[in-house]
Every structure is written in C-alpha cells, then in structure tokens.
Amino acid sequence: MRNEVRKAVMDALAPLLSRAGTDKAALPYIAIEVPEDKFGDFSTNVAMVCTKFLKIPPRKIAEELLPTLKENQLFSAVSIAGPGFINFSVKPERWIEDFRSIPDDNSEYGSLPPVLGEKVLIEFVSANPTGPLHIGHGRGAAVGDSLARLLKKAGYDATTEYYTNDTGLQMENLGRSTLVRYRQLMGMDATLPENCYQGEYIKDIAREIVDRDGNRYMDMPETEALPFFTTYTAGNILEDIKKDLAHFRIGFDTWASEKFFHESGAVEQTIQKLREQGSIYEKDGALWLKTQYLAGDEKDRVVKRANGITTYLAADIAYHDDKYRRGFTRIIDIWGADHHGYVARMKAAAKALGQNPDSLQPMLIQIVSLKKGGEVVAMSTRSGKFTTLKEVVDDVGVDAARFTFLTRSHEAQLEFDLDLTKQQSSENPVYYVQYAYARISNIFKTAQARGVEPFPENPAWHRLTVDDEIKIMKRALFFPALVEDAAKGLAPHQTTHYLVELAGLFHKYYNVNRVVTDDLELTGARLAMVARLRTVIKNGLELLGVVAPETM
RNA sequence: GCGCCCGUAGUUCAGUUGGAUAGAACGCCAGAUUGCGGUUCUGGAGGUCAGGGGUUCGAAUCCCUUCGGGCGCACCA
Numbered sequence: 090m091r092n093e094v095r096k097a098v099m100d101a102l103a104p105l106l107s108r109a110g111t112d113k114a115a116l117p118y119i120a121i122e123v124p125e126d127k128f129g130d131f132s133t134n135v136a137m138v139c140t141k142f143l144k145i146p147p148r149k150i151a152e153e154l155l156p157t158l159k160e161n162q163l164f165s166a167v168s169i170a171g172p173g174f175i176n177f178s179v180k181p182e183r184w185i186e187d188f189r190s191i192p193d194d195n196s197e198y199g200s201l202p203p204v205l206g207e208k209v210l211i212e213f214v215s216a217n218p219t220g221p222l223h224i225g226h227g228r229g230a231a232v233g234d235s236l237a238r239l240l241k242k243a244g245y246d247a248t249t250e251y252y253t254n255d256t257g258l259q260m261e262n263l264g265r266s267t268l269v270r271y272r273q274l275m276g277m278d279a280t281l282p283e284n285c286y287q288g289e290y291i292k293d294i295a296r297e298i299v300d301r302d303g304n305r306y307m308d309m310p311e312t313e314a315l316p317f318f319t320t321y322t323a324g325n326i327l328e329d330i331k332k333d334l335a336h337f338r339i340g341f342d343t344w345a346s347e348k349f350f351h352e353s354g355a356v357e358q359t360i361q362k363l364r365e366q367g368s369i370y371e372k373d374g375a376l377w378l379k380t381q382y383l384a385g386d387e388k389d390r391v392v393k394r395a396n397g398i399t400t401y402l403a404a405d406i407a408y409h410d411d412k413y414r415r416g417f418t419r420i421i422d423i424w425g426a427d428h429h430g431y432v433a434r435m436k437a438a439a440k441a442l443g444q445n446p447d448s449l450q451p452m453l454i455q456i457v458s459l460k461k462g463g464e465v466v467a468m469s470t471r472s473g474k475f476t477t478l479k480e481v482v483d484d485v486g487v488d489a490a491r492f493t494f495l496t497r498s499h500e501a502q503l504e505f506d507l508d509l510t511k512q513q514s515s516e517n518p519v520y521y522v523q524y525a526y527a528r529i530s531n532i533f534k535t536a537q538a539r540g541v542e543p544f545p546e547n548p549a550w551h552r553l554t555v556d557d558e559i560k561i562m563k564r565a566l567f568f569p570a571l572v573e574d575a576a577k578g579l580a581p582h583q584t585t586h587y588l589v590e591l592a593g594l595f596h597k598y599y600n601v602n603r604v605v606t607d608d609l610e611l612t613g614a615r616l617a618m619v620a621r622l623r624t625v626i627k628n629g630l631e632l633l634g635v636v637a638p639e640t641m
Numbered sequence: 642g643c644g645c646c647c648g649u650a651g652u653u654c655a656g657u658u659g660g661a662u663a664g665a666a667c668g669c670c671a672g673a674u675u676g677c678g679g680u681u682c683u684g685g686a687g688g689u690c691a692g693g694g695g696u697u698c699g700a701a702u703c704c705c706u707u708c709g710g711g712c713g714c715a716c717c718a
Contacts, residue, residue, distance in 0.1 A: 118658060125661080134660060140698080147698080171661045172698065217718065259718050284717095347718090375716050387644065387714070394716040401718045429645055430713045453646080456711075460653095496666095497654065500646075502711075504653060509667080514680045516667060524680065535677045574657060586655060589666075600674085600682045641680075 264319025
C-alpha cells in the first residue's frame with residue numbers, strides 16, 4: 090500500500106522534475122508516513138523536501154501536485170496542510186481489498202521480494218570460550234538473531250556466524266586456570282594467579298578431568314600439560330555456550346575459528362599482502378597498521394609484536410578478509426559497547442583490504458543492567474561474579490527474555506527488570522502480545538464448538554464497519570512496511586513496539602465487540618478479519634523468535 | 642587528560658535518514674466490566690526533550706559549549 094502511495098507521488102512529481110531539468114536520482118529522501126489519524130492514512134513531506142531543489146515554495150509545489158494526485162483512484166481525498174504536507178485518505182474498499190489478501194491460515198505474510206546484489210553476513214555473540222554467556226551476550230544474541238530473521242524476511246540473503254577466539258594469551262590463562270584448580274584438587278598447594286579466571290565453573294571442569302584421568306598430569310611439566318588443559322577447557326565451555334544458545338533458540342549458519350586463520354597461514358598472508366601494498370610498516374621491531382591514516386584512529390595499531398607473535402587484530406583482519414572473499418557485500422559485526430574503540434581499527438582494515446569502509450557496519454550493543462527486587466544487581470566480568478544468560482532464561486523464560494531484549498534500541502542502555510519480566514500479566518508486553526494471539530485462537534475454538542463455519546468462502550467484508558475494525562486492518566497492513574523500515578534501519582526493536590500496538594488495538598476491540606454471535610454473516614466477516622490479524626501477529630513474533638501460543 | 646556513546650513524563654523507554662499540538666507502557670487518580678478465556682477496558686493528571694547558544698521556512702533530531710552519567714584509551718582478546 091505504502092509503495093503505491095510512493096509511486097503516485099513520484100509520478101505526480103515527474104513533470105516538475107523534467108521541467109526543472111533534473112532527474113530523480115539526485116532527489117533527497119522523500120518520506121511517506123503514517124501520520125496521526127486526523128490527517129488521514131498517509132502523508133508526505135515531498136513538497137518541503139523538494140523546495141530547495143526546485144526553488145519553489147513548498148505550498149506551491151503541493152498545489153501543483155494536487156490535481157494529478159486527486160485523479161488517482163487509490164485515494165478518496167488528498168489535501169494540503171500545515172507548511173506543505175500532502176495528506177492522503179485511501180478509499181475504504183481499497184483497504185479491505187488489500188487486507189483480504191493477507192493469508193487467513195497463519196502462513197507466510199510480509200516477506201519482501203529478494204534484494205539482488207547484496208549478501209549480508211551478521212556476526213554476533215562471538216564470546217570467547219573462557220566462561221559462560223552472561224546477560225549482555227544474551228542481548229547481543231537476541232538482537233543478532235532477530236536482525237537476521239528480519240533481513241531474511243526483507244528479502245536479503247543473510248547469513249549468521251559465530252567467531253570463536255580459541256587461541257592466544259587469554260586461552261593460555263584459561264588453561265592455566267584449570268591446571269591450577271586441578272592441582273589443588275590433587276592436594277597440591279597452588280595459588281591461582283591474578284590474571285586467571287576465578288569462576289566456579291573452572292573448578293567443575295578441573296573436577297571432570299580428575300574423574301577422567303586421575304593424577305596423570307601431576308608429573309608433567311607445565312609446558313606439556315598446558316595445551317591439553319587449554320583445549321579441554323575451551324572445548325568444554327564452548328559446548329556449554331552452544332547449549333545455552335540452542336536453548337535460547339539461537340542458531341548459527343556457520344562457525345569461524347581464530348585458530349584456523351592462524352594455522353592455515355591466512356594471518357601471515359594477509360599481513361604480507363597489506364605490507365606489500367603499503368598499509369603496514371615496521372617500527373620498533375613490530376608491524377603496525379596505518380589505522381590513523383586509513384580511518385582517523387587515535388594511533389596506529391600493532392598487528393605483529395616484536396616477539397614475532399601476531400595480535401588479535403591481525404587475526405581479525407584476516408577473518409574479515411575472508412568474509413569479503415566469501416562474497417559478502419555487507420558485513421554486520423555486533424559487538425559490546427565496550428568495543429567502540431575497535432570500530433576505527435576495523436574500518437581501517439576494511440579500507441586497507443580494498444573494501445568500502447561503509448560495507449562494514451559494526452553495531453554496538455549497549456550494556457544491560459539487571460534489576461531485581463527494585464535494586465540494580467552489580468556485575469563484574471573477570472572476577473566471575475556475573476549473572477549468566479542461563480540463570481536469567483531459567484528464571485523468566487525464553488520468550489520473555491528475548492522480547493525484553495528487543496524492546497529497546499540496541500544503542501540505548503537497557504534495564505532488565507527480572508520481577509517484571511517474570512510476571513505473566515498485561516504489564517509485561519510479551520504476555521500482552523502473546524495473549525492477543527491466544528485469544529484469537531480461542532475465538533476459533535468457540536466458533537467451532539458452536540458449529541460455525543470458521544472460514545466462510547465469501548466473507549461479508551462490507552459488514553466490518555466498526556471503527557476499531559478499520560484501525561486493525563490498516564495497522565495489520567502496515568506489517569510489510571514495518572519489515573522494510575526495521576530491516577533498513579537495522580532496528581529489530583521496532584517489531585516489538587508494533588506488536589504491542591497491534592495487540593492493544595485488538596484487546597480494545599475484543600473488549601467491546603463479540604466476534605461469534607447469532608448473526609452468521611457478521612460472524613463470518615469478523616472471523617475472517619481476526620484470522621488475518623492472527624497471521625500478522627504470528628509472523629511478527631516469528632521475527633523476534635518468540636512463540637505464538639494457542640493457549641496461555 | 643584525550644576520544645566515543647548517552648541525557649525525553651514519577652519509572653522504563655519510543656520518536657520513521659530535520660516536519661504538523663513530543664508518544665507508549667508501567668505507576669498514580671477516577672470510572673466501567675454477570676459476556677469468546679483468566680492476565681480486560683475507558684478517561685485523566687503528568688514535559689524547560691539536562692542548561693545555554695547557533696544553523697533554517699521548521700530542531701528532541703544537525704553544529705558549538707557547559708553540566709551530569711557510561712565506556713574506551715595495550716606489542717590483551
């Protein structure tokens with residue numbers, strides 16, 4: 090529908106453009122919006138936006154467009170208002186005509202035609218296998234997964250990936266942590282170094298090794314035992330991470346490993362390539378990437394240390410090179426907000442690799458603060474004192490957790506209220522939306538119990554005259570536009586707001602209107618309507634990875 | 642000290658690449674509700690968009706500045 094309005098506007102604008110001798114490629118973005126009710130169904134700022142361009146006052150442009158727009162059969166009314174807005178009312182029969190094309194069988198709806206020439210990679214979570222996922226990872230997971238669903242729905246070729254940092258100094262620290270705990274369990278007087286991982290889960294893993302292999306590693310020198318402990322611990326933790334993610338309904342299309350890029354020689358090759366090409370130079374025995382020159386970074390960054398060991402950044406450059414080689418044209422990296430200093434570095438890397446830096450889109454997820462019993466729960470990472478994703482999900486459930494993570498823009502800090510999220514009442518948006526779905530499902534059960542034909546061949550659409558019915562149909566029909574907007578804006582949280590609004594319209598309607606009545610014709614029409622509403626709610630929840638329940 | 646992000650109703654947050662009288666939920670106040678299924682609905686109060694300056698037809702949105710909060714400033718990852 091919105092696209093039809095856009096086309097009508099563009100068509101009307103065409104003569105003015107050719108008269109001015111300009112083509113529409115140079116045109117600024119023209120908004121087709123859904124305004125407040127009183128202004129009609131759609132509005133556009135086209136006249137204001139084109140003022141500078143055409144050197145004509147906004148109201149004058151609007152007046153020139155008006156006759157053409159009024160001829161369009163889509164509209165029942167077109168008017169100029171305020172500084173130069175053009176407001177449209179769409180003919181009621183056109184709304185119904187469009188609305189009836191929504192499937193009434195809960196099937197696919199809202200998918201947009203394929204976007205050609207774009208291949209998107211979304212990398213997210215990518216937590217180091219040094220400990221369990223915490224609540225912040227959960228937010229990143231929910232955002233990344235929902236974004237992937239959204240982009241796919243919007244017609245993009247999108248792939249999800251998890252990058253494991255399974256090598257390097259932190260991995261050694263991890264292995265040493267387990268080794269020390271192991272020795273302690275074997276009765277040895279060993280103390281855990283500062284830079285080691287203090288969490289209880291390390292002890293559990295050490296205990297597993299004791300049960301498995303007994304004292305086998307006690308006599309070994311550390312250099313010999315360490316690799317085993319590192320590999321075992323990381324593998325063990327990664328399995329737990331995968332389990333937690335699976336339970337949170339997060340799946341990845343592909344898994345990438347830092348170790349692989351080192352072992353395959355890709356890291357060295359990439360460094361070599363960039364060095365020959367002039368983006369890397371040598372200073373103080375180390376190799377530096379010109380991040381300052383390439384992307385305005387504060388300073389240049391080391392990719393290979395003086396001791397010959399490559400840095401994390403080096404591997405990440407090789408990894409991103411690999412992403413581009415695999416044919417991705419857009420690379421979305423979802424990171425914690427504490428990585429913002431890393432953005433310039435990777436933009437520089439993209440540029441050095443010969444790519445457009447704009448094709449790399451890091452999304453920084455702001456922190457989550459946990460609130461319990463009205464108080465904010467303190468969290469610190471390394472010390473092992475943090476709330477795990479698993480704890481939260483076990484407490485509030487997968488649906489509520491996912492939905493809550495997606496109620497806020499990813500770039501706003503989020504307060505996660507455990508008590509509220511756990512509550513199964515209308516105060517909790519996720520239940521409010523799910524309840525709307527369950528209610529509709531129940532209406533059909535009622536209809537069935539009363540022997541009413543739930544899907545009449547030709548619903549009497551003209552019987553749907555209640556104000557709220559029209560509102561519901563219009564809002565439901567906005568769904569494809571929502572998919573388009575949210576995908577374009579990388580803003581999956583818009584889906585939750587939309588669903589809450591849609592559910593609100595329905596609850597209000599339900600409260601004053603009965604669907605199943607003795608009036609069979611009206612009943613048939615209303616059933617046809619709520620069936621289509623159900624489709625939209627289900628497909629919306631699907632974008633969030635939240636279940637649409639038949640019963641609560 | 643330098644850099645990045647943020648500051649919107651009592652609270653948590655939206656605000657569609659600058660648009661019409663800044664919205665929602667929760668909370669609060671007042672009411673409705675024997676009905677398909679409970680966890681329902683209606684109305685109301687509530688704002689210096691942190692403060693100040695600028696850009697223009699028009700600013701919560703863009704620029705400068707002050708204040709307040711978060712984060713980052715490694716040859717760690």
